[in-house]
């Protein structure tokens with residue numbers, strides 16, 4: 217029995233998958249942040265990412281309350297634009313940036329570099345130099361080669377780097393193997409079991425170019441099982457207690473429900489598990505975390521327009537929308553499941569099955585393998601997928617030269633365009649002819 221079947225064939229959308237301020241008007245249509253979704257789609261066109269600002273702020277605040285100011289770090293890879301960087305920092309979070317590009321957007325948003333932690337398993341000299349000259353808060357060091365590079369850069373007179381040593385704790389998280397990172401066989405971090413992590417800590421302590429501020433680990437992403445986090449926290453806290461580590465950062469990775477019937481711990485529950493495990497292992501210094509998905513995923517919906525419906529008797533019915541794998545590559549990459557619904561009839565039973573596909577020239581361009589939708593869905597309808605706020609816009613592409621959709625924030629009956637729709641001119645901006 218699949219999770220969707222467990223929720224009942226034909227069931228209306230579970231409203232808990234929608235952003236916090238989602239509501240249904242007298243006609244049964246969806247509103248978000250007090251704005252009509254149909255009007256927003258009309259105004260901005262489709263496909264369209266709609267983010268509920270109150271929801272984003274509430275999750276940032278929850279993370280800050282759970283881990284403490286200075287220990288709640290938003291992982292910008294999940295969704296980044298200047299408005300998002302500012303919002304997270306306004307709510308008291310620091311930023312995890314995984315490249316010079318993410319750091320550049322954060323700086324352009326007016327976020328001080330001292331509020332950013334730089335990650336990456338292959339940071340370039342330029343990325344390290346720029347981080348240090350702009351006054352980066354900390355660098356999570358991932359390899360011996362990076363320590364060599366920091367030494368070389370240090371000899372050129374750059375500021376001493378405050379570093380976290382990224383440790384691979386040998387804890388396997390239950391998630392898709394593409395996004396599991398805590399096991400020994402990983403491109404990330406220093407292996408704990410073979411002694412590399414200890415060597416790296418000793419080097420960071422003794423090098424003139426680095427100042428050890430703490431230890432870091434990240435066991436994987438979209439993890440639903442709090443025990444995996446507890447085990448990693450225990451291993452890391454026991455290890456950290458052996459050194460002069462002033463902080464432990466336990467990464468992100470908290471999963472969120474994407475489809476009917478799924479359940480995940482809240483940010484508060486997650487924090488309790490990891491903080492208790494650290495205390496039990498005798499680690500009394502601050503413990504930080506880097507949630508990405510748990511902050512932004514459920515804050516957004518993507519709104520598409522239905523363009524074609526093709527019924528193949530005794531086979532299936534294909535329903536094509538005006539986006540696809542270029543605005544949400546997760547189904548193709550990880551086989552991720554989503555729900556779909558009609559914003560004009562949020563509470564309608566979804567009795568008919570469709571394969572919801574995009575407009576790319578690939579049979580694999582599938583958004584939902586087996587969607588349930590109201591039987592009266594028709595060409596021209598708006599169709600929305602909830603829980604698309606994380607790793608959709610940020611992993612989007614221009615495949616088939618599609619223009620990336622705009623991002624609109626809604627709050628208190630107001631809407632604001634924070635990323636405009638791309639144009640053909642944008643596609644040609646780097647093409648020198």
Ligand code: LLP
Pocket residue numbers: 291293294312335395434436437438467468469470506507508509510546550606607611
């Ligand atoms: N910290 C580090 C060091 C990370 O590598 C990541 C995610 C995070 C924090 C944030 O993890 P989150 O809380 O968002 O799970 N594209 C994949 C997810 C890749 C995550 C990579 N690292 C997906 O769409 O599921």
